[in-house]
Amino acid sequence: MKFTILILLAVLSGCKPAPTTDLEELFGIHIGKPLPEEYSNTEVTEYPTKLLSIKINSHTELAEFFRNISVQVIASDNRVYSITADREIVNMTECQKKYLKLSKILDRTYKDLKQHREVELGGKVRKVDDGYRSLDGRKHLRTTCLITDKDVVKQSISLWETELANYSKELWGEYLVQN
Numbered sequence: 001m002k003f004t005i006l007i008l009l010a011v012l013s014g015c016k017p018a019p020t021t022d023l024e025e026l027f028g029i030h031i032g033k034p035l036p037e038e039y040s041n042t043e044v045t046e047y048p049t050k051l052l053s054i055k056i057n058s059h060t061e062l063a064e065f066f067r068n069i070s071v072q073v074i075a076s077d078n079r080v081y082s083i084t085a086d087r088e089i090v091n092m093t094e095c096q097k098k099y100l101k102l103s104k105i106l107d108r109t110y111k112d113l114k115q116h117r118e119v120e121l122g123g124k125v126r127k128v129d130d131g132y133r134s135l136d137g138r139k140h141l142r143t144t145c146l147i148t149d150k151d152v153v154k155q156s157i158s159l160w161e162t163e164l165a166n167y168s169k170e171l172w173g174e175y176l177v178q179n
Contacts, residue, residue, distance in 0.1 A: 021109050023134040023141050026083045026159040027056050027069050031139055034078040035071060048171030050075050056085070065102055065155065074168060081164030086156035095145035095153050102143055102157070106132065110141065138162050 024030055029039070039054050052071045056063050066085035073080050089095040107114065115130040131142030141159045148154060 021112075022136075023110065023113060023132060023139040023159065026141065026157070027054075027060055027062060027066075027085070029054070029069070029071055029080055029083055031080050031083060031159055032161045032164060033080060035073050035080050039071070040078055045075050048075055048175050049073065049081075049168050061105055062102075062157070065098060066157065072168070074164065074171070079164060080161075081168055082158065082160040084156065084158040086154045089145070089153045089155050092145060092147065092153050095155050098155050099143060099145050102155075103129070106141070106143070113141075 029035065034040075035052070039052065050073050052073065054069050054071055056067055056069055062085075066087055069083055069085040071080055072082040089098060110132045113132040113134065115133050116127045117130040118125050119128050120126075131140055133140055139159065139161050141157070143155070143157045145153065145155050
């Protein structure tokens, strides 16, 4: 009896509860769903996708980091397939501080969705942060600090839906062949 209880405790202690939150939105904009009318640009376009710039609601926790977002939508049905934001930072040290602060905020909601990958640096394999991935694996959220080719330091965040992003590439391929 004691042995059975010990085995049961050992098995249960290794189990993680299923994540309760999934990647559904960023800055109040839902990925994979039609863009709300208040943000929609009703202008008809000949192009298969639209890129919209939207001012961030100051009530969101992420407004501390970013002021505007870029939203990419499929023009035919207004479904959002990518949400990105970036801003210039004084230097890489400051960017890393902001990155860690942003990661803590995101971890409160998405900790169970956090991803890592292994990269080889200087002959050693290291585990690095690879953002967050939705339960179905179709949505990805990633934050970065980077230096552009003009030596500008930027902090960025992006959320994208892989199937819709691939669909947008197909639409652009068809568009380019026809035009």
